[in-house]
Amino acid sequence: MADRLRTDVAVIGSGPGGAVTASLCAEAGYATLLIEDGPDLPLEANAHFSGDEILSKYRNAGIAMAFGKPSVSFVEGRCVGGGSEVNRGLYHRTPAYVLEQWSRSHRVDHLTEAALAPHFDACEQTARISRLPGTAPDLSQRLGDGAARLGWDAIAAPRLYDYGAGRKQSMSETFVPRFRQAGGRLIADCRATRIRRLGGKWEVTARQGRGDLTIEADALFVACGAVQTPALLRRSGFRRNIGNSLRFHPMMKAVALFDASVNRPGDPDPVHQIKMFEPRFGIGCSISSPALLALALAGNPQMRARIGSDAARMGLYYVQNGTGHARVRNLPAMQDPLVSIRHEEEELDQLYDGLKHLMRALFAAGAEAVQPCIRGFPLLRSVDEIAALPAQPWRSALLTSVHVFASCPMGEDMSLCATDSWGRVHGGDGLRIADASLMCGPTIANPQGSVMAIAHRNALHALERRFA
Ligand SMILES: Cc1cc2nc3c(=O)[nH]c(=O)nc-3n(C[C@H](O)[C@H](O)[C@H](O)COP(=O)(O)OP(=O)(O)OC[C@H]3O[C@@H](n4cnc5c(N)ncnc54)[C@H](O)[C@@H]3O)c2cc1C
Structure with a gap:
């Protein structure tokens, strides 16, 4: 009973x-x-963005998919x-x-x-909402510098964070x-x-x-x-x-390799964002721990192999917009629902255009090389190589989302x-x-x-x- x-x-x-x-x-x-x-669980039960946190605080250990062409891999807290x-x-x-x-x-x-x-x-x-006191970590500041060199506006975004107490x-x-x-x-x-x-x-x-x-x-x-x-x-x-009308902010990512150390353990979380192109797309910095770099570079073995020696010079960045129209449906005898998504071609083009803007900003920020996180895509050595990228990356692209x-x-x-x-x-x-x-x-x-x-x-x- x-x-x-x-x-x-x-x-x-x-x-x-x-x-x-x-x-x-x-x-x-x-x-x-x-x-x-x-x-x-208390906030400090696990190190933030660690594997343990993903296992204990994410739904299904961070594995969920909206199936489509392309699919969107997403995560939710639980x-x-x-x-x-x-x-x-x-x-x-x-x-x-x-x-x-x-x-x-x-x-x-x-x-x-x-x-x-x-x-x-x-x-x-x-x-409480506050802004990072003092200067932003290098990985974050680089995005701001790159934007400034292109004449674009970037901001250091506020956070739900008490910087005095060091608590989210x-x-x-x-x-x-x-x-x-x-x-x-x-x-x-x-x-x-x-x-x-x-x-x-x-x-x-x-x-x-x-x-x-x-x-x-x-x-x-x-x-x-x-x-x-x-x-x-x-x-x-x-x-x-x-x-019937589930929406995501799907993301594409790129990893920049800089000439100096920008990514040190213990740095504050990055905060720079380029918002001037919204709603077409928004650009920002991701957490760039070796584990998250490896995940983002799963389809780019050449760059992934360098994480062991060069993680300190690498930064992970994203572009996101509001593309895709998704549905939630239950399946008999299954606990989690089936999520499916369809995209309009123009929406995807906008997101890809955003990725190209992001890569331009990273080269302007002094990146020696930029790796678009798309399976099989080449490591770019100069901004001119962006123009030579395939027009349609969607066969090999997997989008991700946290929203x-x-x-x-x-x-x-x-x-x-x-x-x-x-x-x-x-x-x-x-x-x-x-x-x-x-x-x-x-x-x-x-x-x-x-x-x-x-x-x-x-x-x-x-x-x-x-x-x-
Ligand atoms: C990794 C990550 C990074 C993000 N970064 C940002 C950011 O920097 N800024 C920002 O603004 N937003 C961010 N978001 C998005 C933000 O966290 C969400 O928009 C917000 O949490 C949504 O709130 P919610 O109440 O709708 O649902 P949720 O936060 O998803 O909460 C729903 C809760 O309901 C529980 N639940 C589900 N089903 C049941 C059930 N059947 N019975 C009982 N309980 C149930 C779940 O376990 C969950 O805890 C991020 C999200 C993630 C996952």
């Missing part, structure tokens, strides 16, 4: 969307239960705090033009820059403690498998360790992230515009949207979504700030209406 719990509010998933929502509900005086599929625990916390508010576009395309009410500003302010008070402002450091302080109850290692409406309440069936748990709640928020939320909802019979969203978009356009403008599932009897699924499309900018601010806005809206 399953254990049974009763609560006023249940929130499924403790990433940025779920943690912000749960803390506001608990602080408003509601008995609030937050359940999380993954383990409850632990208390979700993606905020494993990410770099690079931070931007949603650009105003993106909000305008969503308001138009999906008919979202009250989603202007001014209307969202108080919600950003409130989230930024708890999860992840959910386990910010909103989860706030939730607990307000009396909220968190159950980790607990996976919701189905939800249903029963006798005017919400019933969540969950698996905790080897046992089953049933939760009865007056109000329910689903915040499992943009892939798992539509999977849970579809499995539970909610299908209208659910899981997923928009699988259950919000808005009043019933032909496109899964929820209303405030995250209430259309026809869902008060059921709410509270995560990156609600976004109406790509931001190109790093998305966590948008997820938090929208969750904050929608949770206050729900509380004002007593969850009606």
Whole structure:
């Protein structure tokens, strides 16, 4: 017989969307239960970006694929705090033009820059944003220098990071403690498998360790992230515009080999970004540990062989945009859903053009050689060789992504949207979504700030209406 719990509010998933929502509900005086599929581990449980961290805090040890031509390999967090625990916390508010576009395309009410500003302010008070004090690490600064030599603008991006304390402002450091302080109850290692409406309440069936748990709640928020939320909802019979419009920020990468040491263990995380080409594409620096260089260079054995001797002179960089339209579908007897993606040719051309811009910036920054991370592609020795690259890399290119969203978009356009403008599932009897699924499309900018601010806005809206 399953254990049974009763609560006023249940929130499924403790990433940025779920943690912000749960803390506001608990602080408003509601008995609030937050359940999380993954383990409850402190920020410092593993070295950041290490293999151990990938094994313990990522879903499926960091292996997930959106199948298409090309496919996109992506990762998600699976632990208390979700993606905020494993990410770099690079931070931007949603650009105003993106909000305008969503308001138009999906008919979202009250989603202007001014209307969202108080919600950003409130989230930024708890999860502090700051800029790297002093000079950026060489690997980061090189991208800024290369951009400047080409007459392009680069910025040193702010982060969800307390540089004074040397701690990332992840959910386990910010909103989860706030939730607990307000009396909220968190159950980790607990996976919701189905939800249903029963006798005017919400019933969540969950698996905790080897046992089953049933939760009865007056109000329910689903915040499992943009892939798992539509999977849970579809499995539970909610299908209208659910899981049909998943979007990624797919990335292509390049490794630069510089004439001097730029990549030293213990350097601060890189922060430079070139944003002037957005929304066509955005450019930035990746973590460049030997393990991540080796992963990026899997299809380029010549450059990979040099990691042992030359990692200190290497930097890994990315370009990303918002290409591809993906779907989430459950498969019988499988825990994880099938994710498939299709791309328009022009979108891919834009991304490839972005990769060429990135490589130009790296040569301008003084790179001796640049390796595009595409299987079988040559090591480039000069900027002129970029023009000789194949016009179509897509047979051998594997895209990667760390940003997923928009699988259950919000808005009043019933032909496109899964929820209303405030995250209430259309026809869902008060059921709410509270995560990156609600976004109406790509931001190109790093998305966590948008997820938090929208969750904050929608949770206050729900509380004002007593969850009606
Ligand atoms: C490696 C990496 C780097 C990134 N870098 C940045 C960055 O620098 N800046 C930025 O802005 N964004 C970054 N992101 C993206 C950012 O982390 C996400 O946008 C954000 O975490 C999304 O929040 P969310 O609440 O929608 O979902 P998530 O963070 O994915 O959280 C969902 C949670 O729900 C849990 N869950 C799922 N299914 C169930 C279930 N059935 N039952 C119970 N719990 C469940 C999951 O385990 C997970 O913990 C990065 C992401 C990754 C993975």
